[in-house]
Amino acid sequence: MLNSLRFPGAFSRICRRMYLEEALAALAFAMFLLTLSAQALMAHEFKAGAIEIDHPWTRATPAGASVGAGYLVLKNGGTTPDRLVSATAEVAQKVEIHEMSMKDGVMTMRPVAGGIAVPAQGSVALKPGSYHLMLMGLKQPLKQGAMVNGTLTFEKAGTVSVQFKVESIAAQGSDDGGHDHMTMPSGK
Ligand SMILES: [Cu+2]
Secondary structure (H helix, E strand, O other): OOOOOOOHHHHHHHHHHHHHHHHHHHHHHHHHHHHHHHHHHHOOEEEEOOEEEEEEEEEOOOOOOOEEEEEEEEEEOOOOOEEEEEEEEOOEEEEEEEEEEEEOOEEEEEEOOOOEEEOOOOEEEEOOOOEEEEEEEEOOOOOOOOEEEEEEEEOOOEEEEEEEEEEOOOOOOOOOOOOOOOOOOOOO
């Protein structure tokens, strides 16, 4: 079946191409592993009863900024719904639970009455352009790379300590399709 002896040039070209494709595949796989481990290094999580809190983070703030925003993913592994009812952060005078939405082409945000429901066996993401924690009355600028201590209180799972990782001032979140280009008060 092989005419490789008669067409050594064609055969070696095919071999070379296969080798290149395999090398590319291996490279792609290596990059994939690298990305995975980078994400694993960056991610951190906390537990409160049946609730898993994935990667709480906030954005670095410019000097003089009075507010910041906190983001995280809540996963409920239990069979009963729960609810995030309040939060605190050491660096903020108070933390409100906010929802951002587009209204008449303008981004607006408002406190969420009663907190955020976390459905049984479900999850909810606090992310740019959507639900978020509003850190009000910042006592100091949030510096990239720092960890901010805080708490989350759930209706059923109770209160749990968490740490928000301060990411770059331009961070948009890993899985976010939304935008958070709101002008914050004195956030220039
Ligand atoms: Cu807000």
